[in-house]
Amino acid sequence: MSELTASGTPASVPERPQRWMRFVDSDLLWSFSRSPVTMVAAVIALVIIGAALLTPLIAPQDPYDLASLSLLDATAPPAWLKDGSWNYPLGTDNQGRDVLSAVLYGTRLSLLLGCSAVILSFLLGVTLGLIAGWRGGIVDALIMRVADVQLSFPAILIALLIDGVVRSVLPRQVQTEISLYVTVLAIALSYWVHFARTVRGSTMVERNKEYIQAARVIGVHPARIVVGHLLPNVVGPILVIATINLATAILTEATLSFLGVGLPPTEPSLGTLIRIGNDYLLSGDWWISIFPGIALALLILSVNLLGDWLRDAFNPKLR
Amino acid sequence: MPDDTILEVNDLQHHFDVSPPALDRVLRGKGRVAVKALDGVSFSIRRGENFSLVGESGCGKTTVARCIVGLYRPSAGNIVFDGVDIGRLKQRNAMSRVRRRMQMVFQDPYASLNPRWRVRKIVAEPLVTHRLVTDKAELRTRVGELLEQVRLSPADGDKFPHEFSGGQRQRISIARALAAHPDLLVCDEPTSALDVSVQAQILNLMKDLQRRLGLTYLFISHNLAVIYQISDRVGVMYLGRLVEVATADQLFSTPRHPYTQLLLETIPRLDPPDGSSGEREPVAGEVPNPIHPPPGCAFHPRCPLANDRCRNERPSLLIADDAFVACHAVHEGRLSSRLAEPHSPARCD
Ligand SMILES: Nc1ncnc2c1ncn2[C@@H]1O[C@H](COP(=O)(O)OP(=O)(O)OP(=O)(O)O)[C@@H](O)[C@H]1O
Ligand code: SF4
Ligand SMILES: [Mg+2]
Numbered sequence: 331m332s333e334l335t336a337s338g339t340p341a342s343v344p345e346r347p348q349r350w351m352r353f354v355d356s357d358l359l360w361s362f363s364r365s366p367v368t369m370v371a372a373v374i375a376l377v378i379i380g381a382a383l384l385t386p387l388i389a390p391q392d393p394y395d396l397a398s399l400s401l402l403d404a405t406a407p408p409a410w411l412k413d414g415s416w417n418y419p420l421g422t423d424n425q426g427r428d429v430l431s432a433v434l435y436g437t438r439l440s441l442l443l444g445c446s447a448v449i450l451s452f453l454l455g456v457t458l459g460l461i462a463g464w465r466g467g468i469v470d471a472l473i474m475r476v477a478d479v480q481l482s483f484p485a486i487l488i489a490l491l492i493d494g495v496v497r498s499v500l501p502r503q504v505q506t507e508i509s510l511y512v513t514v515l516a517i518a519l520s521y522w523v524h525f526a527r528t529v530r531g532s533t534m535v536e537r538n539k540e541y542i543q544a545a546r547v548i549g550v551h552p553a554r555i556v557v558g559h560l561l562p563n564v565v566g567p568i569l570v571i572a573t574i575n576l577a578t579a580i581l582t583e584a585t586l587s588f589l590g591v592g593l594p595p596t597e598p599s600l601g602t603l604i605r606i607g608n609d610y611l612l613s614g615d616w617w618i619s620i621f622p623g624i625a626l627a628l629l630i631l632s633v634n635l636l637g638d639w640l641r642d643a644f645n646p647k648l649r
Numbered sequence: 650m651p652d653d654t655i656l657e658v659n660d661l662q663h664h665f666d667v668s669p670p671a672l673d674r675v676l677r678g679k680g681r682v683a684v685k686a687l688d689g690v691s692f693s694i695r696r697g698e699n700f701s702l703v704g705e706s707g708c709g710k711t712t713v714a715r716c717i718v719g720l721y722r723p724s725a726g727n728i729v730f731d732g733v734d735i736g737r738l739k740q741r742n743a744m745s746r747v748r749r750r751m752q753m754v755f756q757d758p759y760a761s762l763n764p765r766w767r768v769r770k771i772v773a774e775p776l777v778t779h780r781l782v783t784d785k786a787e788l789r790t791r792v793g794e795l796l797e798q799v800r801l802s803p804a805d806g807d808k809f810p811h812e813f814s815g816g817q818r819q820r821i822s823i824a825r826a827l828a829a830h831p832d833l834l835v836c837d838e839p840t841s842a843l844d845v846s847v848q849a850q851i852l853n854l855m856k857d858l859q860r861r862l863g864l865t866y867l868f869i870s871h872n873l874a875v876i877y878q879i880s881d882r883v884g885v886m887y888l889g890r891l892v893e894v895a896t897a898d899q900l901f902s903t904p905r906h907p908y909t910q911l912l913l914e915t916i917p918r919l920d921p922p923d924g925s926s927g928e929r930e931p932v933a934g935e936v937p938n939p940i941h942p943p944p945g946c947a948f949h950p951r952c953p954l955a956n957d958r959c960r961n962e963r964p965s966l967l968i969a970d971d972a973f974v975a976c977h978a979v980h981e982g983r984l985s986s987r988l989a990e991p992h993s994p995a996r997c998d
Contacts, residue, residue, distance in 0.1 A: 540761035544825070547718045548775045549748035562765045 371635035382438040389431040421617040436600040444580035450518035455525025463533025477523045485520035492516040532564040574637035656694040661726035663687040686712040688889040701868040704886035752826035756838040758818035762810040769806030775829040795824040816847035888947040895972030954978045
């Protein structure tokens, strides 16, 4: 159904400023300004996201371009140490790859993977949750039993399982090519349950409210009721879960990659970088794994802090 | 069916399945349990009439309303709207055409409007759904007219429901219900969530709209003062059954069924006799559980006139003088309508 505010008519002109004022006045902004930790987290998250978006422009080197690598520069230490050079501010790895560039590209990849996985599990979970909550009965029982079973396995186990199945079914060449998609799918399939459960719960509450029944009495098509009336009213709390899940998804991807079942070394995410660096940790070349580790920790921490703040801001009872 | 009948409800039954889950039933050997919310209700409403249902909480008033507008599927019986048996309508199209002519105003003005929609969109929903108006500018004009019809201003269309009071929200609800030009408006306790003064405004608005638009109302309330003010005819319900149907004047001046008499005795009087306060007394006795309704006349455990026949044989709704009453004592002439002093309940304005 179209918005009936008919943009262009005089009555709706003060629309924008009004909405902006409402945002400025909102509890959300107020609670944000009261929490220095959240502000720091937001700044860090913004810097990381900005760097990830601009990586091809700001990275000193393209770590995937093998021609630009020189083995002579392999395992150079960070610039401020003896033998370090400002050509490689954070040093190089065993193949002469610039660690700073690798970390930038790895962060970009980790964020991309995490976001894709969250979006996919969001779509899957919200759809299944809506169906379960709306239809009820046997459909609901079926979906929620699957969810229960799934919830009793750790997410990482499910991801490993999916990965293992794909590996045993597909030839090696194809595997490397689609490993990114497999990882996203594996993570998405292990996290949809949170979304589905929450959406199902609020759907069952909203479904019995009179505005839904009013729509039914009017004769609105059920699909339209679900999308037009129900969805906007159940999706709010889910966005908070999505933020918190983003951190978990990135971490799961890093774990998978660290275990060697995620992304291949030719396309390293932060987890892959840490695994590669891990082999050199004992030989004293600590910078190869420590810097990706710091980037990962900062990313997870800031996203998590933002998620916590959002949750509290949307749920005044916790304040 | 006589020409001027718009709605006919025949032997309507609705049972809620409140059985334990299937697994429990098997493991613990429990059977199915049903709440007989409606146990054979029949009445008809004439075009342009205001028919009310009254009864204590849990007697099944809301269930009747929801069966009629199609929110519940009746377990048995049929509902005939303007000559069409709506239980038989299988196609969405045919159903939708009937739906358009039958709208509902809900009890809770806070829950019956989508909190995320602007009033304009809410009121326009029936028009858009049934494609009655497709042009945007025309839609805007039409919504403005509807809002004016319920004494709101067209500019209110740009606001969200939370910016209005309970009474104003109920006006919005009424505007939405009127959008598609319905013939029948089912109003389930439309004023019971409102302040007394606001109640009177809404009731006056509804009476006014009925006169101007030729609407028919099925009006539900447990408040006898409201019923007295607005109804032409009244059906009194007890435990999923109709026990008396009479014109409002008759019902309030000469109640026949013992339950109706009991109800009327609990009304606060404007002029409390012999100085006693006009406080409402609770109706004596407990309302029995509709899972196991008493056999025979469901009212017999609370009835001062109950005899053996009442305990075994269910009385049917028969004509007595010029009203319909379901009571053995009335039919047998044991109680030929207690000619009590006329009850005129406190008007709420
Ligand atoms: N969804 C349901 N599931 C099970 N039982 C129900 C359900 N809805 C209503 N009932 C039962 O059916 C009976 C009739 O309920 P109904 O809501 O029609 O009563 P009512 O007359 O509208 O009461 P009130 O004045 O409280 O609104 C009650 O005993 C109630 O407990
Ligand atoms: S039928 Fe019997 S029990 Fe029922 S109301 Fe009449 S007299 Fe009372
Ligand atoms: Mg009710």
